Amino acid sequence: MQAIIGVDIGTTGARTVIHRTDGTLLASQSQDYPLYTPNPAWAEQEPEEIFQAVMSVTEKALLQAKLPPDRIAGLCFGSVFHSFIPIDRDGNALCRMMNWADSRSQLYTERLKSEQDAKAIYMRTGCPLHPMYMPSKILWFKHERPDLFRRTYKFVSIKEYIMYRFLKQYIVDRSIASGSGMYNIHALEWDQELLAVLGISGDMFSRVVPTTHVTEEIAPEVAARLGLPPDLKVVVGAGDGVLSSIGAGAINPGQLTAMIGTSGAVRLVTDKPTVDEKLRTWCYNLTDKYWVAGGAINNGGIAFRWMRDKFAETEQRVAEKMGLDAYQLLSTYAEKVPAGSDGLILLPFFAGERAPYWNANARGVLFGLNLNHDKRHMIRATLEGVTYRMFSIYQALDQVAGPVNEIRVSGSFTRSKLWVQIMADVFGKMISVPGEPEGSAFGATILGMHALGILKDIKEVGGFINIKERYYPSAENHSRYQELFSIYERIYWNLQSEFAAIAKIQRG
Structure with a gap:
């Protein structure tokens, strides 16, 4: 029976799995890579480190599966959305990659919103104006790094960067393109009006192909290292988010x-x-x-990690001695607190926020704190605050895309x-x-x-x-959470000017 290689280039790590065509898992390997935050609102990564991680986990997965090359029907790529890498004509990255959490271009997002029809751009691209997307990142790069901008041959995502190393051609799937903020999802081409606004040519982007596009030639050095045939069928694949829906x-x-x-x-x-x-x-x-x-949302598990790292050093040491995951121990703490955390509410906007309000200036808020609250309440309030964010998107989708x-x-x-x-x-x-x-x-x-x-x-x-x-x-808990969610929403909307003011101070 044939097997398929699935490669997932994630936010903080790469994973490669190999399944038989009946769904049986033959191999799974993963490896993390660093995220660099040298300045407030910056979130950078090294493309070469990510490429090497992809190669390493794929090599290990193939060794684990112990399959002869003729049993492998093909390889398909998945990748994180919203990465941004300017490259030169030789395919070299001109700087570190900005990932989705990088919001340094917020001022250029605001400029676009004030000078352009933001709703018209959204209706064409399916992407609201936000620092996560390419338009404001390109403007930031053009104005803040003009020397590098003049040397730029193409703007690519991490997936395109890695696929170029595999295939020696610049192609991008329609999924990653549609998540760039630069692609017209109705005309199925790079948006001509946005290109004109940014003063760049469509030639600075890769050729767009369907997510099911198949190539049959990989670079000799990649084939040799992985022990794969040079005519292996490679499916360009899609973004990790939409692939997650298939995976579920x-x-x-x-x-x-x-x-x-x-x-x-x-x-x-x-x-x-x-x-x-x-x-x-x-x-x-x-x-x-x-x-x-x-x-x-920007702030999912990263908010729980913040709680662990900043307030639970002792618990981390105890968990290690007990052979437990620190998050498991913290969850047992939170279980001892009733639903609603006795009125403690966390707005977990540690890295700004995306949907449904697209506010990169939003910042974390702990509301309702009193002398009765302790670490257990803060842990549970973190889990609840992240879930409130998810619920707000659920409400919007129920209205936009039909009942759930x-x-x-x-x-x-x-x-x-x-x-x-x-x-x-x-x-x-x-x-x-x-x-x-x-x-x-x-x-x-x-x-x-x-x-x-x-x-x-x-x-x-x-x-x-x-x-x-x-x-x-x-x-009973649902009723309590509905009451608290209403307060949560009012806190957010009442702090709009304060969010903008504090974000300006933090950006320096």
Whole structure:
């Protein structure tokens, strides 16, 4: 039986899986890479470090699977959205990559909003104006790094950078392109009006191809290192977010996916580009037949990590001695606090925020603190605050893309039973947790099988997915959370001028 390689280039790490075409997992390898934050609002990474991590995990996965080369039907790529790398004519990165969390271009976002029709841009591209997307990053680079801008041959994502090393050609899938903020999702081309506004040519971007596009030639040095045939079929693939929906088996109408990893996202698959009159959600391509409407938050697991690192050093040492994950121990602390954290509310805007309000100036707020609260309350309030963010996107999607009849979850937060239960209680809906295989890397595997003709439709992923757990909401907790969520929303809207003022001070 043939096998498919799925490669997932994530925010903070790469993962490669190898599945047989019946879904059996043969190998899985992952490796982290650094995130550099030398200045406030900066989030950078080294493209070469990421490329080497991808090569390393793929090499290890192939060794683990112990398959002869003729048993491998192909390889499919998945990748994080919203990365930005200027490169020269020799394919060298001119600076570190900016990832989605980099908001240094906020002032240029504000300039675009004041000088252009922001809603018209959103309606064409499916992407609200925000520092996460390419338009404001390009403006920042053009004005703040003019010498490097003049040397720039192309603007690429990390996926294009790595695929160039694999394929020696500049191509980008329609999924990553649609998540750039530069692509017209209706005309299916780089947006001509935005190109004119930015004063650049469409030649500075890669050729756009469908997510199911297949090539049959990889670079000799890559083939030699990995032990793969030089004519291996490579499927260009899609962005990790939309692949996560495939990996969860949530392809049918009304099936919503909610993922919390480092960041978080809520998504629904649609059969056409779907945008929101209120500009709350984005829309990215999945295949020629499917699109994904959704919203993402900057502050998912990263907020829980902040709580662990800043307030739980002792607990980390205790967990290590007990052979536990520190997050497990912190979750047991939070379980001892009632739903709603006795009125303590956290707005977890540590890295600004994306959907549904797209406010890069937003900052973290701990509200309602009194002498009764302790570390346990702060931990639970963190989990609840992140879940409130996810719920706000769920509300928007329910209005924009149709009613939700099932919620499937994925990401590292599913390791905390308490956190998944909090989501069920906040949403007031049953939550389903898929078992293995799942995730973006498996989504890449399924898309690869579809592109290679092994599966007729990606909806066939349902045959590979089983639900291992279901969580049911508490009516009492849901009522309490609805009351607190209303307060949470009012706090946010009442602090708009203060968010802008403090962000200006923090940016220096």
